[in-house]
Amino acid sequence: MKERLRAAVRFAAKHLAISALIAAASAVLVFGLWYPHPYSVIASGRELFALVISVDVVAGPLLSLIVYNPAKPRRELFRDIGAIALLQITALVYGLYSVAQARPVYLAFEGDRFRVVAVPDIETGRTERSLSWTGPRLIGVKLLDSSDPEVLRSIQLSIQGVHPAYRPERWVDYDSQRAQVIKEAKSLAVLKRRRPSDAGKIDEAVRDTKMPEDALGYLPLHSEHRSDWIVVVSLEDAKPVTFLPVDGWY
Numbered sequence: 324m325k326e327r328l329r330a331a332v333r334f335a336a337k338h339l340a341i342s343a344l345i346a347a348a349s350a351v352l353v354f355g356l357w358y359p360h361p362y363s364v365i366a367s368g369r370e371l372f373a374l375v376i377s378v379d380v381v382a383g384p385l386l387s388l389i390v391y392n393p394a395k396p397r398r399e400l401f402r403d404i405g406a407i408a409l410l411q412i413t414a415l416v417y418g419l420y421s422v423a424q425a426r427p428v429y430l431a432f433e434g435d436r437f438r439v440v441a442v443p444d445i446e447t448g449r450t451e452r453s454l455s456w457t458g459p460r461l462i463g464v465k466l467l468d469s470s471d472p473e474v475l476r477s478i479q480l481s482i483q484g485v486h487p488a489y490r491p492e493r494w495v496d497y498d499s500q501r502a503q504v505i506k507e508a509k510s511l512a513v514l515k516r517r518r519p520s521d522a523g524k525i526d527e528a529v530r531d532t533k534m535p536e537d538a539l540g541y542l543p544l545h546s547e548h549r550s551d552w553i554v555v556v557s558l559e560d561a562k563p564v565t566f567l568p569v570d571g572w573y
């Protein structure tokens with residue numbers, strides 16, 4: 324019995340090492356392409372990936388520990404280990420598919436904020452655009468004025484959680500809204516006074532941009548998972564230069 328257990332532990336350890344390598348390679352794919360920083364936090368990529376990998380990395384080696392027995396006939400042993408490997412690969416592929424289908428694809432300027440748009444947020448069947456596999460792309464969102472006959476319906480949809488940024492017919496090129504982004508951008512100096520506990524964090528981020536503070540502004544950032552981040556933008560070209568975990572709403 325002890326010999327069987329020692330052999331099973333050695334085999335399970337090797338299985339765990341291989342599973343960890345596969346998990347690391349999967350992490351490069353997920354966080355290098357689908358959920359680049361800071362979207363791994365803002366769009367809950369870390370939580371989704373951790374759930375997928377924890378089940379896959381733990382379940383495979385644990386099953387190996389249970390079924391491995393060098394006294395088994397070779398064919399039976401190969402069958403058991405093969406079944407575990409197949410189960411583990413299937414779970415990993417399905418898990419990565421689920422993570423991919425929840426990936427963020429747009430960072431949308433929506434009037435007075437930026438909104439992260441993930442695949443599930445987009446109205447089903449309403450876009451012919453190819454959705455990014457390499458991180459969110461910048462877009463603008465056309466808002467309706469009060470005289471537009473569709474404005475009431477638009478408000479009703481927003482109340483239901485279908486925000487303008489989620490509706491492909493409202494998408495416009497970001498370049499067409501750069502002036503509006505600069506106009507709506509708020510002062511970092513004012514934000515530091517309102518959020519004194521975050522002042523050091525903001526100052527450090529400004530230094531990292533190598534731009535003067537008065538050349539930068541910010542807008543609140545909203546996603547389905549978080550609303551306590553900001554996007555820091557250049558007041559020259561409206562380009563996002565960094566993201567910060569600071570509550571920009573007030």
